[in-house]
Amino acid sequence: xxxxxxxxxxxxxxxxxxxxxxxxxxxxxxxxxxxxxxxxxxxxxxxxxxxxxxxxxxxxxxxxxxxxxxxxxxxxxxxxxxxxxxxxxxxxxxxxxxxxxxxxxxxxxxxxxxxxxxxxxxxxxxxxxxxxxxxxxxxxxxxxxxxxxxxxxxxxxxxxxxxxxxxxxxxxxxxxxxxxxxxxxxxxxxxxxxxxxxxxxxxxxxxxxxxxxxxxxxxxxxxxxxxxxxxxxxxxxxxxxxxxxxxxxxxxxxxxxxxxxxxxxxxxxxxxxxxxxxxxxxxxxxxxxxxxxxxxxxxxxxxxxxxxxxxxxxxxxxxxxxxxxxxxxxxxxxxxxxxxxxxxxxxxxxxxxxxxxxxxxxxxxxxxxxxxxxxxxxxxxxxxxxxx
Amino acid sequence: xxxxxxxxxxxxxxxxxxxxxxxxxxxxxxxxxxxxxxxxxxxxxxxxxxxxxxxxxxxxxxxxxxxxxxxxxxxxxxxxxxxxxxxxxxxxxxxxxxxxxxxxxxxxxxxxxxxxxxxxxxxxxxxxxxxxxxxxxxxxxxxxxxxxxxxxxxxxxxxxxxxxxxxxxxxxxxxxxxxxxxxxxxxxxxxxxxxxxxxxxxxxxxxxxxxxxxxxxxxxxxxxxxxxxxxxxxxxxxxxxxxxxxxxxxxxxxxxxxxxxxxxxxxxxxxxxxxxxxxxxxxxxxxxxxxxxxxxxxxxxxxxxxxxxxxxxxxxxxxxxxxxxxxxxxxxxxxxxxxxxxxxxxxxxxxxxxxxxxxxxxxxxxxxxxxxxxxxxxxxxxxxxxxx
Numbered sequence: 001x002x003x004x005x006x007x008x009x010x011x012x013x014x015x016x017x018x019x020x021x022x023x024x025x026x027x028x029x030x031x032x033x034x035x036x037x038x039x040x041x042x043x044x045x046x047x048x049x050x051x052x053x054x055x056x057x058x059x060x061x062x063x064x065x066x067x068x069x070x071x072x073x074x075x076x077x078x079x080x081x082x083x084x085x086x087x088x089x090x091x092x093x094x095x096x097x098x099x100x101x102x103x104x105x106x107x108x109x110x111x112x113x114x115x116x117x118x119x120x121x122x123x124x125x126x127x128x129x130x131x132x133x134x135x136x137x138x139x140x141x142x143x144x145x146x147x148x149x150x151x152x153x154x155x156x157x158x159x160x161x162x163x164x165x166x167x168x169x170x171x172x173x174x175x176x177x178x179x180x181x182x183x184x185x186x187x188x189x190x191x192x193x194x195x196x197x198x199x200x201x202x203x204x205x206x207x208x209x210x211x212x213x214x215x216x217x218x219x220x221x222x223x224x225x226x227x228x229x230x231x232x233x234x235x236x237x238x239x240x241x242x243x244x245x246x247x248x249x250x251x252x253x254x255x256x257x258x259x260x261x262x263x264x265x266x267x268x269x270x271x272x273x274x275x276x277x278x279x280x281x282x283x284x285x286x287x288x289x290x291x292x293x294x295x296x297x298x299x300x301x302x303x304x305x306x307x308x309x310x311x312x313x314x315x316x317x318x319x320x321x322x323x324x325x326x327x328x329x330x331x332x333x334x335x336x337x338x339x340x341x342x343x344x345x346x347x348x349x350x351x352x353x354x355x356x357x358x359x360x361x362x363x364x365x366x367x368x369x370x371x372x373x374x375x376x377x378x379x380x381x382x383x384x385x386x387x388x
Numbered sequence: 389x390x391x392x393x394x395x396x397x398x399x400x401x402x403x404x405x406x407x408x409x410x411x412x413x414x415x416x417x418x419x420x421x422x423x424x425x426x427x428x429x430x431x432x433x434x435x436x437x438x439x440x441x442x443x444x445x446x447x448x449x450x451x452x453x454x455x456x457x458x459x460x461x462x463x464x465x466x467x468x469x470x471x472x473x474x475x476x477x478x479x480x481x482x483x484x485x486x487x488x489x490x491x492x493x494x495x496x497x498x499x500x501x502x503x504x505x506x507x508x509x510x511x512x513x514x515x516x517x518x519x520x521x522x523x524x525x526x527x528x529x530x531x532x533x534x535x536x537x538x539x540x541x542x543x544x545x546x547x548x549x550x551x552x553x554x555x556x557x558x559x560x561x562x563x564x565x566x567x568x569x570x571x572x573x574x575x576x577x578x579x580x581x582x583x584x585x586x587x588x589x590x591x592x593x594x595x596x597x598x599x600x601x602x603x604x605x606x607x608x609x610x611x612x613x614x615x616x617x618x619x620x621x622x623x624x625x626x627x628x629x630x631x632x633x634x635x636x637x638x639x640x641x642x643x644x645x646x647x648x649x650x651x652x653x654x655x656x657x658x659x660x661x662x663x664x665x666x667x668x669x670x671x672x673x674x675x676x677x678x679x680x681x682x683x684x685x686x687x688x689x690x691x692x693x694x695x696x697x698x699x700x701x702x703x704x705x706x707x708x709x710x711x712x713x714x715x716x717x718x719x720x721x722x723x724x725x726x727x728x729x730x731x732x733x734x735x736x737x738x739x740x741x742x743x744x745x746x747x748x749x750x751x752x753x754x755x756x757x758x759x760x761x762x763x764x765x766x767x768x769x770x771x772x773x774x775x776x
Contacts, residue, residue: 021488021489022485022486022487022488023486025486026486054488055488055491056452056453057452059448060447060448060449060452061448061494064416064444064445064448065444097410098410098411098413098414099410100409100410100442100443100602100603100653101409101602101603101630101631101632101653102493102603102630102631102632102653102654102655102659103443103492103493103494103496103653103655103682104491104492104493104632105490105491105492105493105494105495105496105655106449106491106493106494106495107493107494108491108493214488214489215488215489215490242489242490242658243489243490244489244490244492244656244658244659244662245658245661246662246665246666247665247666265488265489265490265491266490267490267491267493268632270630270632270633271490271632273633274632274634274662274666277634277635277666278634278635278662278665278666294491
């Protein structure tokens with residue numbers, strides 16, 4: 001068996017939202033189709049991939065480096081010894097040949113896009129949902145039947161007032177979410193406290209609200225927000241600080257009792273290990289949000305899982321960034337603590353299968369081979385239109 | 389005044405060399421020309437930039453993100469308040485708008501290429517060599533009149549034996565270099581020790597030889613090499629470990645007395661600060677090799693300088709990676725400890741001005757406005773051919 005073709009395109013996911021760090025008016029995403037010569041249901045198996053939101057499309061890196069390396073490799077070197085399926089680990093090694101260590105950004109996204117398509121194809125060839133395949137390979141067959149998801153929103157945009165914010169959050173509750181997340185740090189502390197209070201008022205208690213500063217604060221500001229928010233009992237306080245400023249995280253965690261969350265902007269096993277080594281986070285409460293697509297794919301995410309277990313962390317402390325079906329499969333298959341969801345933005349890449357509603361803050365996964373794109377009509381339509 | 393045009397091209401710097409981590413058979417580099425409406429000597433001032441070796445060309449990121457942001461900005465927002473020259477810091481902020489924190493790779497190279505061209509233009513507009521401009525702005529006018537440079541080579545390539553290695557090193561001595569560097573880690577320890585011994589024999593003492601493992605070793609291997617090399621008294625032992633594995637650096641530094649060197653694969657102020665905070669390096673002997681082009685340019689390098697001074701490090705401990713005229717200007721202007729040089733590879737991007745020979749391991753800088761490309765005929769010819 002072999003890979004016969006890999007194609008990629010760049011599509012827009014522009015929107016008017018803004019967090020404390022960036023606006024999304026020019027945001028793009030790479031989509032990718034990997035075609036094999038394996039036939040299932042009378043058609044060649046095609047694996048699909050895309051990059052998670054917040055970083056830009058990586059078409060050039062895919063075209064110039066990662067796809068050519070795969071297509072130039074001996075096809076035998078890309079499949080597992082049994083000869084009946086692709087080997088994501090071997091493919092990963094081929095992609096990363098002649099890449100120097102360190103400098104984990106952009107290329108980590110490009111590799112993640114290919115890795116997603118590879119795993120989609122692998123699961124389709126085995127005829128299983130990806131989460132079942134992962135549970136079979138890495139968890140003695142034990143998959144979670146449903147996954148905690150929370151609704152990430154509460155972005156700043158021009159003219160948005162407290163009523164609009166509450167209406168947005170009410171919409172998430174109406175959809176079946178039990179926990180919501182909103183941005184902070186795009187306004188001043190007093191204004192943000194008013195925004196937080198209005199949402200807590202709506203959702204009933206602090207535990208049902210997480211807040212996200214997107215790495216905007218310096219330590220004094222992060223600490224001031226922490227002190228002002230402590231008594232609310234928030235679900236978590238996300239990205240208070242620059243994602244690489246581990247020492248400041250350690251200092252903040254000394255003073256802030258509630259759960260902290262970070263990791264969505266750490267794109268390698270090495271960076272995450274540094275967070276655990278030097279960031280002073282607490283395995284009994286804090287949340288790790290590495291996004292498997294932005295950070296070299298599931299192959300690297302499995303390395304992260306090994307490293308965090310070695311340092312006494314449970315996979316349940318991981319709730320990936322990104323709101324996509326790929327991370328949802330990892331959550332159910334590897335036993336993570338949940339998954340992000342963006343009910344209103346980044347469509348059709350955000351969101352889950354058409355057949356699986358959110359119920360009391362949890363979601364099931366469809367019984368579709370692969371990642372489940374074929375049960376998400378707007379996304380599979382996009383893939384088929386881009387790659388006819 | 390304003391920027392009227394920014395153009396970029398990708399050119400090959402492929403070669404047959406190999407270090408312990410990658411081969412360079414498909415290595416590329418971005419070149420860039422930034423044209424202003426300021427006239428000097430009857431012609432518009434053009435600043436040139438290129439990315440340092442070891443990472444790939446960044447044409448797409450330049451075309452899709454960084455150049456359009458500059459060209460879309462209000463030209464008044466790109467110049468300094470006096471109105472008579474570009475402001476590299478403002479231009480940097482414009483480039484990095486809507487870029488999330490963390491993930492410092494690839495884009496750090498693209499930004500560095502533009503930053504180099506900006507500083508070249510700024511110095512040409514002031515009619516000074518860049519190193520003089522930097523000394524005037526940041527060091528009370530005190531520039532170093534000559535800079536320590538060492539010859540980096542000793543790569544592995546097919547069929548290269550000890551005689552070929554020694555002949556290469558003799559060539560560097562003949563050119564005027566007093567210190568040379570060779571790769572290790574691409575062979576086994578015993579073979580590498582033979583290679584090292586043959587070069588020490590040639591150069592006379594260990595202090596005139598540095599060795600470079602390119603981040604290839606795990607801690608036990610790094611320690612074994614360190615123990616075997618300790619008595620040789622090498623100039624330094626470079627990149628023994630993964631560049632982001634700070635804790636292992638700290639452990640190695642406990643056991644290895646000689647100077648360690650690292651930093652060429654840390655591409656941001658934040659990453660470098662983590663090395664200093666967590667890497668256990670010793671300000672009295674170790675060497676920091678951040679490459680100002682690979683890591684967001686001189687604007688970010690100045691931030692690094694502030695951070696390392698705050699932690700008790702002298703700029704003299706910095707000897708940048710890259711072997712280019714840009715870093716040489718920083719060395720002379722900011723009072724660094726020296727600069728890398730690649731006499732035999734990466735031409736015409738490696739190497740210095742035609743008019744300034746290496747004498748006893750030091751080099752002077754030419755009295756040419758800007759970075760000095762106009763006194764390096766093969767490089768300026770390439771720029772003029774690519775950007776007619």
